[in-house]
Amino acid sequence: MTSQKEPQEGLSAPAKMTGPSSWSRVSCPCCISSHIEPLVLIQLAENIQPITKQWIMSVISAPVKAGGAQLLVHPGEDMKGDMIVVAAPRCTLLRVTEDLGLCKTYQDGNMTAFSFEDRDNFCNIDNMQQFLTLAERQYIIKYELDSMRAMEDQRIPGIPAPKGKLKARESILQKLEKAGVIRNITPLHEQKVLSALGKQWYSHKSLWGQPLDSIHAYFGGTIAYYFSFLDFYTLSLFPPAILGLFITFFLPSANFSSGNKTESALAPPKDDDDQPSVSSYMVQAVFSMLWSTVFMELWKRRSAALSYRWGTFNLAEQFQEPRPGFHGELGTNPVTGRLEPLFPEWKRRLRIGLVSMPVVGVFLGLVVMGMAGFYFFERLVSNWHKASGSYFTAALLYLPSIGHIVYTNVLGNIYRNVALQLTEAENHREESSFDYHHTTKVLVFTFFNNFAVLFHIAFFKEDMPLLRKRLSSLLIVTQVVNQFTEVVVPFLVDRFLTSADRNLKEDDPEVDHLQAQGSLPAFPGLFAEYIELLVQFGYLSLFSCVYPITAPLLLLNNLTEIRTDAYKLCKLFNKPFSAPVPNMGVWQTAFEVLSFISVVSNCWLLLLSPHVKEFTEDAGLSSSKVLIIAVIVEHALIMVKMILAIMIPDEPDWVRIKREQIEYHSMQALKKQRIMRSRVEDKVPLKA
Numbered sequence: 001m002t003s004q005k006e007p008q009e010g011l012s013a014p015a016k017m018t019g020p021s022s023w024s025r026v027s028c029p030c031c032i033s034s035h036i037e038p039l040v041l042i043q044l045a046e047n048i049q050p051i052t053k054q055w056i057m058s059v060i061s062a063p064v065k066a067g068g069a070q071l072l073v074h075p076g077e078d079m080k081g082d083m084i085v086v087a088a089p090r091c092t093l094l095r096v097t098e099d100l101g102l103c104k105t106y107q108d109g110n111m112t113a114f115s116f117e118d119r120d121n122f123c124n125i126d127n128m129q130q131f132l133t134l135a136e137r138q139y140i141i142k143y144e145l146d147s148m149r150a151m152e153d154q155r156i157p158g159i160p161a162p163k164g165k166l167k168a169r170e171s172i173l174q175k176l177e178k179a180g181v182i183r184n185i186t187p188l189h190e191q192k193v194l195s196a197l198g199k200q201w202y203s204h205k206s207l208w209g210q211p212l213d214s215i216h217a218y219f220g221g222t223i224a225y226y227f228s229f230l231d232f233y234t235l236s237l238f239p240p241a242i243l244g245l246f247i248t249f250f251l252p253s254a255n256f257s258s259g260n261k262t263e264s265a266l267a268p269p270k271d272d273d274d275q276p277s278v279s280s281y282m283v284q285a286v287f288s289m290l291w292s293t294v295f296m297e298l299w300k301r302r303s304a305a306l307s308y309r310w311g312t313f314n315l316a317e318q319f320q321e322p323r324p325g326f327h328g329e330l331g332t333n334p335v336t337g338r339l340e341p342l343f344p345e346w347k348r349r350l351r352i353g354l355v356s357m358p359v360v361g362v363f364l365g366l367v368v369m370g371m372a373g374f375y376f377f378e379r380l381v382s383n384w385h386k387a388s389g390s391y392f393t394a395a396l397l398y399l400p401s402i403g404h405i406v407y408t409n410v411l412g413n414i415y416r417n418v419a420l421q422l423t424e425a426e427n428h429r430e431e432s433s434f435d436y437h438h439t440t441k442v443l444v445f446t447f448f449n450n451f452a453v454l455f456h457i458a459f460f461k462e463d464m465p466l467l468r469k470r471l472s473s474l475l476i477v478t479q480v481v482n483q484f485t486e487v488v489v490p491f492l493v494d495r496f497l498t499s500a501d502r503n504l505k506e507d508d509p510e511v512d513h514l515q516a517q518g519s520l521p522a523f524p525g526l527f528a529e530y531i532e533l534l535v536q537f538g539y540l541s542l543f544s545c546v547y548p549i550t551a552p553l554l555l556l557n558n559l560t561e562i563r564t565d566a567y568k569l570c571k572l573f574n575k576p577f578s579a580p581v582p583n584m585g586v587w588q589t590a591f592e593v594l595s596f597i598s599v600v601s602n603c604w605l606l607l608l609s610p611h612v613k614e615f616t617e618d619a620g621l622s623s624s625k626v627l628i629i630a631v632i633v634e635h636a637l638i639m640v641k642m643i644l645a646i647m648i649p650d651e652p653d654w655v656r657i658k659r660e661q662i663e664y665h666s667m668q669a670l671k672k673q674r675i676m677r678s679r680v681e682d683k684v685p686l687k688a
Contacts, residue, residue: 022074023072023073024072024074028089028091030091036072039141040141040185041085041185042083043082043184044181045082046082048181049157049158050079050080052181054079055157056084057073060084061073064147067149068148069092070091071086071087071145074087086145088137092140095116096143097114100140102136102312103313104122104311106121106122110658110661111662112665134217134218135219138187138188138575139220139578146173146323150166150167150168151168151169153165156175156179163178169330171324171325173324174325184522186517187575187577188517188575189575190218197211198566198567200214201214202564212306219575220579221312221579222579223569223576224310225581225583225584226530228303229533229584230529230558230562232298232299233299234555234559236295236298238555240287240291240544240550241551241554243283243551244552247284247548280548281545282606285602285603285605286602286637288602289541289602290640293595293644294644296591298648300588300651301652303582304652307582307583308658311580315580322429322430323429323430323431326428327343329341348426348427356422356423356425356441363415366411367411367449368452370408374400374401374404378401381397381400384396385397398473401470401473401474402473411449412446412449415445416527420438422441423438439586440586443586446531454467458546458605464546464608467546471550475539475547475550475554478557479557523575524573529565534590536554537591541597541601545605596641599638599641603634606630607627607630
C-alpha cells in the first residue's frame with residue numbers, strides 16, 4: 001500500500017498501482033480507499049496526443065448522468081503513454097451489481113437478489129474482493145465503458161473530423177475504437193491467482209475434475225459454463241463408449257451373417273458383412289435416443305444448480321440499453337422516453353429478407369456443390385479401385401471423404417465471418433437479439449454443412465457401408481487435426497512466440513508487464529468450441545448406430561480437449577470479458593433440437609440397415625407394413641423421450657424453492673415500497 005506522499009508521475013513500483021497516487025479521485029466518502037485495485041487495461045494508439053488521452057480519462061471518470069462511466073483511471077506510466085488503467089469505486093460496483101440482477105449471500109446464508117438500499121445486510125459488503133468475483137468486477141467496468149454516451153454533439157480533442165466528431169447519444173467507446181484511438185481493452189491478469197488456477201486445472205495429474213468455482217471466479221460465467229458442460233458431457237460419454245466397445249469387439253461380424261457356419265465360411269464375403277447385426281443396431285439406436293434425452297435433462301438440472309451457486313439464476317430482465325454497435329437517427333425511444341438512436345424495424349426485416357437470407361442460401365448452395373463433388377470423386381475412385389484392386393487404390397477410397405471434410409471446414413470458417421458481418425449489417429438494438437440472430441445463422445449452416453451429406457447417404461442413397469466409411473473418415477481426420485491444433489500448436493506458440501513474461505524489461509517491470517499482457521492475441525471466443533461439441537453430439541446421437549466406435553473416439557478426444565482448452569485460455573490469449581449468465585443460452589436449445597432429431601434419424605437408419613431389410617423380407621412383411629411399423633416405433637420413442645423430459649425436472653426442487661422465495665420476497669418488498677409511497681403522498685396535502 002502506498003502513501004499519499006508518493007510521486008504522481010509513474011508506476012515504477014508495483015505498490016504504486018494499488019495506491020491512490022495518480023488515480024482519479026472520487027467524491028463519495030464510502031468509495032475513498034487507500035488501496036485501489038487495477039482491473040482493466042485500455043491500450044491507446046501509439047501516437048496518441050496527451051490532450052486526447054486526458055479527455056478519455058475525464059469521460060471515464062465522469063458521473064453517469066454526464067455520460068461517463070464513474071470509474072477510476074490511472075494514466076499508466078505518464079500522460080504521454082499509450083495506456084490507461086481502470087479501476088472501479090465501491091458504489092459503482094454495487095450499483096451495477098443491482099442493475100445486473102446478481103444474487104449474493106444474505107446475512108441468513110441464502111442467495112438473494114442484491115439490493116443497493118439493503119446492502120448492509122449482505123455478507124462481505126465491506127470487501128469488494130470477496131463480495132464480487134474478479135471476473136464480475138472486470139465485467140462491470142466493461143459494462144460501464146459500453147454505457148458511455150455523448151450527451152450532445154461534440155468533437156474529440158486531438159482527433160480531426162470526421163473521425164473525431166461525436167453525435168448526441170452515440171457510443172463513445174465504439175467511436176474511439178472505430179477512429180483507431182483505442183486499440184484494445186483487456187481485463188488484467190492476477191498472475192499469482194492464475195498460476196494457482198493453472199496448477200489445479202491443466203497441470204493436475206488426474207485426468208478428471210475441474211475447479212469450476214475457481215474458473216467462474218477468475219474467468220466468469222460464460223467460460224465457466226462451457227467448461228462445466230464439457231466436463232459433464234465428457235463424463236456422460238462413458239456409458240455409450242462402453243456400449244460401443246462391447247458391440248464392436250464382443251459382437252463380431254462373423255456372428256451376424258445368416259446361414260450355418262460352414263456355408264458362411266465357404267461363401268465369398270459380402271460388402272455388408274462388417275455391419276452390425278439387427279440386435280446391435282436396435283440396442284445402439286434405442287440407447288442413443290434415450291441417452292441424448294437423459295443427458296440433456298440431467299445437464300439442465302446441473303446448470304440450474306450452478307446458476308444458484310454462482311448467483312446468476314435470477315438475472316434481471318430489464319429493458320436493455322442499445323448495444324454499442326447499434327446506430328440510427330437520433331430520436332426519443334417510445335418505451336423509455338430517452339434520447340437515443342432509432343432504427344425502423346421494417347428496414348431491419350428488409351435487410352434480413354433481401355440480404356442475409358439470400359447470402360445464407362448461396363452458402364448452402366456451396367455445400368450442395370461440395371456434396372456433388374464428393375459423390376463424383378467417390379464414384380471415380382471406386383471404379384478405379386474395382387478395375388485395379390490394388391492396396392494403393394484401396395487407400396485412395398478415403399481420399400474423397402478427406403477432401404470433402406477439408407472443404408466443409410474451410411467453407412465453415414469463411415461463413416462464420418460472413419455471418420458476423422451480415423448480423424452487424426442488420427443493426428440489432430439489443431445485444432441478446434444480435435447474439436440470437438448471429439448464432440442462428442451459424443447453427444443452420446453448421447447443421448447443413450456437417451450433416452447434409454450424411455443424411456443424403458443414409459436416406460437417399462441408402463448406402464450403409466459408405467455412411468460408415470464417411471463417419472470413420474470424419475472422426476479420424478477430426479481427431480488428428482484436433483490433437484495437432486489443440487496440443488502441438490499451443491505448445492509451439494507458447495514456447496517460441498507469446499509468453500507474456502518473456503520480454504519484460506528491467507527498468508520498469510510493472511509497466512512492461514502491462515504492455516506484455518496487452519500484446520497477447522485476443523481470445524477468439526467459445527463459438528468454435530461449442531460448434532465442435534455440437535457436431536460431436538450430432539455424430540453420436542444421429543449416426544452412431546452404424547458406427548458404434550464413435551463414442552470411444554469422442555471420449556478420448558474430449559479428455560484431451562479439457563486440458564488443452566484450459567491451457568490455451570490461461571497461457572496463449574488475453575483474458576476475455578465474461579458476462580454473468582444463467583445457462584448456455586441458445587446452445588442448450590441447439591443440443592435439445594439435435595436430441596429430438598435423433599429419434600427420426602435412428603429409426604430410419606434402423607429401417608434401412610441391410611440386416612433389418614433381410615429380416616423383414618424373411619418375415620414376409622411388405623414395404624408398406626414395414627413403413628407403418630417404423631412410423632409407429634418412431635412416435636412411440638418420441639413419446640418415451642417426452643415422458644422422460646417431463647419426469648426429470650429442469651431444476652432440482654431446492655433450486656426451485658430458492659427461486660420462488662426470491663420472487664416472493666421481491667413482491668413483498670415492492671408492495672412495502674408502494675405502501676410507504678402512498679402514505680407519504682397522503683401526508684403531503686395535510687402539511688400543505
